[in-house]
Amino acid sequence: MNAGRTARDRARTELTREIKEAARRQLATEGAERLSLRAIARELGMVSSALYRYFPSRDDLLTALIIDAYDALGAAAESAAATHDHPSKTWLAVCAAVREWARANPHEYALIYGSPVPGYEAPQTTVQPASRVPILMLDLLSRAHAEGWLSPLGDAPEVSGVLADQVDVLAELAPGVPRKALLRTAIAWTQLFGMISFELFGQLVGTMDPADEFFTAASTQMAEFIGLRKHAPVGA
Numbered sequence: 001m002n003a004g005r006t007a008r009d010r011a012r013t014e015l016t017r018e019i020k021e022a023a024r025r026q027l028a029t030e031g032a033e034r035l036s037l038r039a040i041a042r043e044l045g046m047v048s049s050a051l052y053r054y055f056p057s058r059d060d061l062l063t064a065l066i067i068d069a070y071d072a073l074g075a076a077a078e079s080a081a082a083t084h085d086h087p088s089k090t091w092l093a094v095c096a097a098v099r100e101w102a103r104a105n106p107h108e109y110a111l112i113y114g115s116p117v118p119g120y121e122a123p124q125t126t127v128q129p130a131s132r133v134p135i136l137m138l139d140l141l142s143r144a145h146a147e148g149w150l151s152p153l154g155d156a157p158e159v160s161g162v163l164a165d166q167v168d169v170l171a172e173l174a175p176g177v178p179r180k181a182l183l184r185t186a187i188a189w190t191q192l193f194g195m196i197s198f199e200l201f202g203q204l205v206g207t208m209d210p211a212d213e214f215f216t217a218a219s220t221q222m223a224e225f226i227g228l229r230k231h232a233p234v235g236a
Contacts, residue, residue, distance in 0.1 A: 026040060032111050040061075077097050078136060087144035094133070099195075141174050142175070144229075149229045159180060163183070181227050
């Protein structure tokens with residue numbers, strides 16, 4: 001009986017994978033807003049009622065695709081970060097990994113960082129996967145601060161008011177890191193995805209395309225903007 005349940009579990013896992021793959025193909029041709037469970041069922045030779053036992057609604061399938069995309073991006077970034085100890089080099093490696101993943105998976109990137117899907121509201125289950133790369137960056141910042149790799153940013157304006165309250169949300173994940181560095185990290189983070197979106201959606205054509213050197217230069221300057229030192233601090 002255990003073997004039978006295992007076989008059924010394997011069959012369910014395989015069919016779930018096939019449904020997701022068909023959905024990703026539909027994302028590429030139709031876009032997320034036109035994702036159709038009935039069309040996927042037809043492609044796979046299933047009746048719609050059978051597919052609904054796996055994903056009761058379009059939104060359930062969208063959520064599964066979104067979580068998979070965030071997890072795949074997180075895994076790529078974490079793998080890149082594991083190859084370096086130097087904080088500045090780690091920052092560059094993670095930025096490059098995020099871009100490489102986006103270029104290899106443009107439709108999945110558009111699903112999680114593009115225009116919202118009309119009528120869809122992401123559930124709480126997407127928050128943890130979506131947080132993997134930001135948490136990785138905040139961990140990097142915390143380590144750089146603790147080990148003396150983070151410059152003090154004395155020339156940066158003080159963070160106050162509503163903005164200080166917003167930055168303090170990040171401080172909960174990077175205790176001890178100065179607000180100035182946290183704010184600049186948030187700025188650099190949005191800059192990173194702005195560059196990737198411009199590249200993927202053709203906004204750099206005629207200027208910074210191909211974007212390899214532009215991206216490397218911008219990522220390097222963002223590391224400096226945050227305060228990540230290029231060289232070991234005295235006594236390190």
